[in-house]
Amino acid sequence: MTAALTTPAGPTAARTAGAPRQWRWLARLHRPALIGGGALVLLTAAVLVWLGGPLTDASAAAWKVYNACGFTPRCSYDQSAILLYKDVYNYATFAVLTVPFLVAAWAGGALVGRETESGTARLAWTQGVSPAHWLASRLVLPAVLTVAATGLLAALHHWAWATGRDHIDTTKFWYDMATFTANGTVPVGLALAGLAAGALAGLVLRRALAAMAAATVTVGVLWAAVHAAMPYLWPSVTRVSGLQEGPLGRGLLVGEGVLTPEGRAEAPCVNGGLGGCRGSLADMGATAFYRDLHPVSHYWPLQLVATGILLTVAGLMTYAAFRVLRRTTGTAHG
Structure with a gap:
C-alpha cells in the first residue's frame, strides 16, 4: 500500500506561493538590468556625496578667496575647483532626471514588452499563475525598488545643493527648473508613471522596442506638462x-x-x-x-501637488493595464 501524497489545494495554493516565485524568476530574468541599474544608482549617489562634500568645500574656499580679491587685477584662486563643481553638479542633476526615462524604457522594453512579444507571459499563465498575479508581480517589486532608488538620489541631490547654497556664488536658484525637479519628489512620481506607462505599452503594443519608445515618450510628455503647469499648481x-x-x-x-x-x-x-x-x-x-x-515657502506645496498628479496618472495607467490584460485574456478575476 503506497502512502498518499499531500499536495497543495490547487489554484489557491499556487496563487499564494505565486508572487514569491514570480519575484525570484524576475530577479533571475532581469539580473543584468538589476545589476546595471544598481551600479548606476550607487555611482550617482557616490558622485552626489562627493559633490556635497569635498567639491563643495573646495569650491566654497575658492569663491571666498575670489570675493576677497575685490577688483584687484591679479587674484590667485582655485578656478578649477569652481569649474569642476559646476560641471559635476550639472552632470549629477542630469543623471537624477534621467532615471524616470530609464525606468520607463526598461518597463516597456524588457519587463512587460519582451514577455508579451515572445509568448513567455502566456506560458506563465498556463502554469498556475493568473494573468492578474503575473502583472502584479511585475509592478509591485519594481515599484518598491524605483521609489527607493529615485527617492535616495533626489534626497542626496537636495542635500548636495543645500550644502553649497550659501557658500558658492554660482549655486543654482531653487526655482531653476532642473534643480527644482531633481531636489524633490517629482522624480519619484515621474519614475512610477514611467513604470506604469511601460507596463501599459507592453500589453497594448506587444512589441518590446515599440513599448520602450512609447513609454519613454510618455514620460517626456508628462515632464513637459508638469513643467508647464507647475507655476499654476498653487496660489501665487x-x-x-x-x-x-x-x-x-x-x-x-x-x-x-x-x-x-x-x-x-x-x-x-x-x-x-x-x-x-x-x-x-x-x-x-x-x-x-x-x-x-x-x-x-511654496517649494514643497508645488512639489507635492505635482507629485500627487503624477501618482494619479500612474494609478490610472496601472488600472488601464489591468483592464487591457483582462480584455485580452478573457479573465474576469485575478
Missing part, C-alpha cells in the same frame, strides 16, 4: 514695487507687468533698463510694477 503671491525701484521679488515667476488705472498691463521694460522707457510708462499711466511669483 504678488509683489508690488514703485517705478523708481523697478520690478522686485525673486522666486518661481508666474507673471509680471505694470499696474495702471485700468488694471494690469504688459510693460515694455520689465526685463530691461528703465532709462529708455520711462516715457512709455508715463503714457500708459503706469503707477507701479507687479510680479506674481512663488516664494521659497
